[in-house]
Amino acid sequence: MAGSGMQLALERQPHSCRSWRFNVDVNNLHGWSVVPHKCEDDVEDYMTSSAYHEDVSEALDEALTYARTFMYSADYNASIRYAWIFAVDETSLSNVHYYKNHKYGAEAFNDTLFNKWVELAKAPALEATLDLFDSLKDWGYCLFFLSGRNESQRSATIKNLVKVGYTDYEALILRQTDDIGVNATFYKSSKRKSLEDLGYTIVGNVGDQWSDFTGDSTGNRVFKLPNPMYYTG
Amino acid sequence: MAGSGMQLALERQPHSCRSWRFNVDVNNLHGWSVVPHKCEDDVEDYMTSSAYHEDVSEALDEALTYARTFMYSADYNASIRYAWIFAVDETSLSNVHYYKNHKYGAEAFNDTLFNKWVELAKAPALEATLDLFDSLKDWGYCLFFLSGRNESQRSATIKNLVKVGYTDYEALILRQTDDIGVNATFYKSSKRKSLEDLGYTIVGNVGDQWSDFTGDSTGNRVFKLPNPMYYTG
Numbered sequence: 001m002a003g004s005g006m007q008l009a010l011e012r013q014p015h016s017c018r019s020w021r022f023n024v025d026v027n028n029l030h031g032w033s034v035v036p037h038k039c040e041d042d043v044e045d046y047m048t049s050s051a052y053h054e055d056v057s058e059a060l061d062e063a064l065t066y067a068r069t070f071m072y073s074a075d076y077n078a079s080i081r082y083a084w085i086f087a088v089d090e091t092s093l094s095n096v097h098y099y100k101n102h103k104y105g106a107e108a109f110n111d112t113l114f115n116k117w118v119e120l121a122k123a124p125a126l127e128a129t130l131d132l133f134d135s136l137k138d139w140g141y142c143l144f145f146l147s148g149r150n151e152s153q154r155s156a157t158i159k160n161l162v163k164v165g166y167t168d169y170e171a172l173i174l175r176q177t178d179d180i181g182v183n184a185t186f187y188k189s190s191k192r193k194s195l196e197d198l199g200y201t202i203v204g205n206v207g208d209q210w211s212d213f214t215g216d217s218t219g220n221r222v223f224k225l226p227n228p229m230y231y232t233g
Numbered sequence: 234m235a236g237s238g239m240q241l242a243l244e245r246q247p248h249s250c251r252s253w254r255f256n257v258d259v260n261n262l263h264g265w266s267v268v269p270h271k272c273e274d275d276v277e278d279y280m281t282s283s284a285y286h287e288d289v290s291e292a293l294d295e296a297l298t299y300a301r302t303f304m305y306s307a308d309y310n311a312s313i314r315y316a317w318i319f320a321v322d323e324t325s326l327s328n329v330h331y332y333k334n335h336k337y338g339a340e341a342f343n344d345t346l347f348n349k350w351v352e353l354a355k356a357p358a359l360e361a362t363l364d365l366f367d368s369l370k371d372w373g374y375c376l377f378f379l380s381g382r383n384e385s386q387r388s389a390t391i392k393n394l395v396k397v398g399y400t401d402y403e404a405l406i407l408r409q410t411d412d413i414g415v416n417a418t419f420y421k422s423s424k425r426k427s428l429e430d431l432g433y434t435i436v437g438n439v440g441d442q443w444s445d446f447t448g449d450s451t452g453n454r455v456f457k458l459p460n461p462m463y464y465t466g
Binding site: 012014015016018019020022023025026027028029030051054055057058059061062063065221222223224226 | 247256258259260284454455
């Protein structure tokens with residue numbers, strides 16, 4: 001008991017849950033494994049509010065504006081295959097329904113239970129992401145999903161993506177056996193680099209984790225969506 | 234009049250001022266020159282609230298924890314000169330008093346007036362930054378200020394820094410004649426690179442603009458403070 005008390009004392013409590021979320025948003029806080037207990041309600045309120053959807057829409061309106069501006073810029077060359085990268089969880093698909101039953105991230109992540117949820121293939125789309133995706137497709141961009149999910153989850157992931165409306169993308173990139181255990185920044189960087197090696201130029205990159213953006217070959221512009229429920233490093 | 238109406242129509246209005254600030258915080262919005270007119274009150278409320286100071290304190294508590302953890306880590310080598318970098322405006326010194334008279338960033342930046350304010354040398358410290366600075370100094374870190382201010386502002390800047398308590402730093406790095414007009418990311422990267430060339434290892438980097446962090450030689454960890462009043466690219 002004394003030992004566990006000491007451990008609790010070492011865990012710094014945030015000044016406020018709002019300031020904790022600010023510092024998560026801007027990537028000042030690294031490697032946290034669960035939402036602080038006292039912030040469960042704050043994260044629930046945010047993730048189920050219009051504020052969350054406004055933050056996402058504001059980000060993706062900017063992405064849309066950038067995509068359109070790029071096509072009319074001097075840099076644009078019609079013979080180049082221009083790509084946009086999308087993360088899957090909390091970017092293209094929403095797992096809020098799952099996290100609702102798991103304290104909105106204020107309990108330890110359970111691989112087994114989350115994988116069962118993935119197999120159900122019933123996560124809804126983030127509607128603003130789907131709208132951006134459709135516009136980019138209409139404009140001729142090549143669209144890729146780059147996810148931390150494993151190859152074994154391919155059929156469930158495709159089933160889910162297609163069911164909610166994500167169709168006609170170039171590829172869904174998942175962790176292969178060799179990628180398992182590799183940190184997210186390195187894994188995602190190496191896959192984006194491979195896309196560049198295949199001749200794609202990455203114009204935009206949409207994700208909810210800083211590890212989607214902190215490596216190499218990140219693209220001309222990155223668009224960070226909010227996600228105070230979990231951290232992937 | 235028709236022309237100016239068209240220009241207004243092209244300026245996308247944010248979904249909400251809160252979502253505009255989120256997207257500024259995470260660097261989704263680039264190159265904005267003034268705070269949207271409708272967000273002046275929101276920015277004023279934030280910059281004069283305890284929320285702003287909580288966000289700063291949360292960031293710098295994490296910086297302090299990191300600095301202390303690093304000193305007890307296997308990477309630490311007592312013979313190496315470890316450096317921390319601090320931006321000046323809105324990181325070490327607060328110009329809120331100036332911006333209060335300039336619509337909290339909702340009016341065009343006026344070089345002449347801001348320079349007059351700098352010459353007064355009466356900006357207060359961000360107290361949480363000064364506290365971090367003092368702790369790092371006690372622990373033997375080498376402390377640098379790296380500012381977008383010009384060399385011509387050296388004496389006013391030193392006078393201000395020292396007056397509010399920033400003493401015994403290694404150097405204040407300012408834009409030289411050759412640096413004027415160079416974008417902030419490139420300018421700051423090249424100065425940090427020079428510090429590395431001189432034998433310093435940059436452990437931490439504290440700033441309020443993403444251009445403090447988006448280049449090279451950024452340091453082991455970066456700590457982003459809020460600043461919804463202006464954008465430096």
